[in-house]
Amino acid sequence: MQLLQDKIRDFGNVLSPTVLKVDAFLNHQIDAALMKAVGEEFAERFKDVQATKILTLESSGIAPATMLGLVLGLPVIFARKRKSLTLSGNLLSATVHSFTKNVTSEISVSRDFLQAGDQVIIIDDFLANGEAVRGLLSVVAQAEATAVGVGIVIEKGFQHGGKELRDNGVRVESLAIIDSMDTDHIRFR
Numbered sequence: 001m002q003l004l005q006d007k008i009r010d011f012g013n014v015l016s017p018t019v020l021k022v023d024a025f026l027n028h029q030i031d032a033a034l035m036k037a038v039g040e041e042f043a044e045r046f047k048d049v050q051a052t053k054i055l056t057l058e059s060s061g062i063a064p065a066t067m068l069g070l071v072l073g074l075p076v077i078f079a080r081k082r083k084s085l086t087l088s089g090n091l092l093s094a095t096v097h098s099f100t101k102n103v104t105s106e107i108s109v110s111r112d113f114l115q116a117g118d119q120v121i122i123i124d125d126f127l128a129n130g131e132a133v134r135g136l137l138s139v140v141a142q143a144e145a146t147a148v149g150v151g152i153v154i155e156k157g158f159q160h161g162g163k164e165l166r167d168n169g170v171r172v173e174s175l176a177i178i179d180s181m182d183t184d185h186i187r188f189r
């Protein structure tokens with residue numbers, strides 16, 4: 001997606017050989033026009049699937065997932081990373097190790113919002129080693145729902161998550177795939 005690649009080149013900061021900071025348009029400040037285009041692009045990529053729900057992970061997946069939900073007219077659920085007094089009872093949970101924060105946390109979704117038979121599109125901001133997506137896939141499986149595809153805004157193709165998921169038969173649609181990056185240059189696939 002050219003618009004997204006331009007944003008990454010213009011506003012992304014390579015913090016280390018493996019970490020890209022995109023706080024200017026996705027992870028802190030949100031470029032709503034770009035997110036709208038991202039939602040439309042995901043809808044185009046997944047136009048052949050009959051999804052019933054969209055599932056993401058708080059917080060940075062919410063903007064792109066919501067835009068897709070708006071285009072497709074579908075509910076958007078975000079897995080919670082923190083336990084809350086209002087999130088109790090019948091939960092679907094998985095353990096996810098965060099690549100950027102280097103902490104392991106439990107993600108949870110209420111069974112009220114994900115049912116057996118749901119056809120789910122999983123959305124996230126980044127794909128690195130695939131931990132977050134694997135956690136979301138586990139939540140979908142526990143609900144006896146089906147993951148019909150995974151939509152990623154930025155995949156770092158030099159990390160192993162995308163390859164592993166695709167090798168396991170998961171359909172992954174990434175709007176930008178970075179093959180390599182350093183402080184001077186970001187190369188896209």
Ligand code: 5GP
Nearest residue numbers: 018019020099126127128129130131132161
């Ligand atoms: P994974 O679980 O695939 O290893 O990593 C994906 C998750 O870690 C995403 O939900 C995202 O929040 C975070 N992440 C991974 N790599 C990056 C990165 O380079 N930049 C930012 N901002 N977040 C990342």
